[in-house]
């Protein structure tokens with residue numbers, strides 16, 4: 252029996268099948284600053300996106316630029332990118348163009364963000380800690396490519412690579428989700444409050460991921476919720 256599992260594990264590794272895990276009450280800890288660590292996420296099925304919502308929670312004391320969610324295709328490295336160039340700004344990139352959302356400088360606490368985009372109108376929504384920011388627009392009529400390298404911890408300047416360690420993430424990440432729809436305001440608030448959520452392309456409760464380098468899964472130290 253032990254040997255069967257060993258063979259299955261080897262087979263899984265060879266065929267690139269990743270662990271699927273419920274990360275409820277867990278976090279990814281990126282220990283180093285700067286760091287070359289990252290986490291690869293896999294979406295199944297891969298599909299082009301006319302609409303999407305990405306949500307995650309982060310906890311860091313970084314003041315330098317850092318990447319939170321990097322979705323690159325072979326044609327466009329910034330296909331979907333959630334990026335924090337400085338403590339008072341978030342950027343959402345879609346197909347290489349971005350909109351900026353100015354935010355109050357963090358209280359050095361967990362920050363929950365959701366960003367959504369809709370091709371038909373180009374409208375981008377940005378929610379911080381359960382609260383919507385004034386909507387902006389970009390890339391009306393665009394389609395996000397299907398075959399993607401999806402990474403946490405690094406910003407891709409090439410498909411699956413081209414990292415700048417000074418754009419790396421350092422700290423804790425949790426509650427990462429990607430949907431192929433724009434979430435309703437109710438669901439945006441549910442995501443912030445860690446309540447029940449619709450089925451997702453990427454779900455923290457059944458995440459297919461692979462750790463690369465110095466990043467570890469640890470239990471949460473406390474509930475990440477805050478007003």
Ligand SMILES: *[C@@H]1O[C@H](CO)[C@@H](O)[C@H](O)[C@H]1NC(C)=O
Nearest residue numbers: 301302369370371431432433
């Ligand atoms: C994208 O969202 C718009 C507006 O909610 C909807 O009309 C459209 O059908 C959606 N497209 C896809 C492919 O889901």
Ligand SMILES: [Ca+2]
Nearest residue numbers: 328329407408
């Ligand atoms: Ca890039």
